[in-house]
Amino acid sequence: MEVIRVEGGHPVTGTVTVEGAKNSALKLMAATILAPGVTTLTNVPNIADVHVMGKVLKELGAIVEVVDEHTLSIDTSTVDSWETPYSLVTRMRASTAVLGPLLARFGKAIVAMPGGCNIGARSIDMHILGLEALGVEFDVDHGDIYATAPNGLHGATVNLEFASVGATENLVMASVHAKGVTIIDNAAREPEIQDLANMLNEMGADIRGAGTPVIEIHGVGELHPVTHAVTGDRIEAGTFAAIGALVGQPVTIKGFEPDHLGLVLRKFEQMGITVRRGQRCVTVSRDQPLRAVDIQTLPFPGFPTDMQAQTMCLLAVAEGTSIVTENVFENRFMFASELQRMGSDIAIQGHHAVVRGVRSLSGAEVRSPDLRGGAALVMAGLIADGTTTVLDIYHIDRGYERFVEKLRSLGAHVTRVEVPDIEVLDDEL
Ligand code: UD1
Secondary structure, eight states: OEEEEEEOSOOOOEEEEOOBOHHHHHHHHHHGGGSOSEEEEESOOOSHHHHHHHHHHHHTTOEEEEEETTEEEEEOTTOOOOEEOHHHHTTOGGGGGGHHHHHHHHSEEEEEOOTTOOTTSTTTHHHHHHHHHTTOEEEEETTEEEEEOTTOOBOOEEEOSSOOHHHHHHHHHHTTTOBSEEEEETOOOOHHHHHHHHHHHHTTOEEEOBTBSEEEEEOOSOOOOOEEEOOBOHHHHHHHHHHHHHHOSOEEEESSOGGGGHHHHHHHHHTTOEEEEETTEEEEEOSSOOBOOOEEBOSTTSBOGGGHHHHHHHHHTSBSEEEEEOOSOTTOOHHHHHHHTTTOEEEEETTEEEEEOOSOOBOOEEEOOSHHHHHHHHHHHHHSBSEEEEEOTHHHHHHOTTHHHHHHHTTOEEEEEEOOOOOOOGGGO
């Protein structure tokens, strides 16, 4: 098993370039199903989740070729299956993004239900309700969702109960060929959705209003393959901005649109952090103590839930008490209990966390609870006394390309280390 070891207290400064956005690349890969032929995606991050989506597409019959480290060519003319197995969906919930494109192209799809959820319960109920409005019928058998559109898909108005990113994307992709006009009301507005709509429009689709709460899709005939560059990863950028803010020396982050991090950067400024916005880059520095602020996560343009853990790490050592409210996901405070092991003072009450700033953190052995929480623990290690060892780093590999190398290029003392698996034998208990 590999762990990340961080030796705290060393300067971290310099320039880092972010990769293409994970959350965009995964959906763009799924969307290639809609344009039979060879689509080329550039600026694709080389991360574990992209490899899983590659496997999902291969399972469907596509030919996925790695042209170079950040370029994929995907031939979807050979797609001849519409079934996505549980072994892949369970590894990555975003595998369900193929549902919409498969329905649009073949009028049918079989997708394993994401673990631990039923139709109608949380998870993908909004995807299903929306697709039903477009004429899709669902059946569940042996853990798989069977979706068919016996009479083809037709336009409809879908009011989303919550601005779900995944549901908005599946509905956009499902409706590109639907007869008539589809309107998604209360659509998610994340930049990755705009990226998806841009690529689909380049392919010949007619999607209007992406990036606003109302998206209108006019059904068209066949789409054609294109070459498209994935938008820069605002969350990777935000993570390195938080690292610069925590350590204090200037860190410049390149390769993304600062507007995509609008509220995050404004909150950072309220915390006493200096933010200089440039052309597709931002420089973060700090010459005063961090100050407490309250944050609440909300769909874009609100504060992103994917930046909650990294920001909580800053607040953990800020002067004063902050309230962090998580409105998007349940159970997204697991990071806080690991940070407690490093000496933070955080009390969780339902979906609120009361963060009382402490003067310093101390290195400890901690476990990545999830992708962003794992990155935030490495970040905490940079200012903690002594050594921090972060376990379960496969979470970090899902979404950050060469995270350790990039931190080292900024001067951080961080290494990946192979350690023996921890085994507890029954007869030793
Ligand atoms: C996407 C992002 C994830 C980000 C999240 C919110 C990808 C691969 N992942 O996830 O990084 O944190 O947006 O910005 O793009 N929900 C339902 N029913 C549904 C759909 C969602 O109850 O049918 C709930 C979810 O359980 C969650 C909330 O709505 O509590 C938000 O989910 P959603 O916006 O759909 O997030 P994802 O698309 O899964």
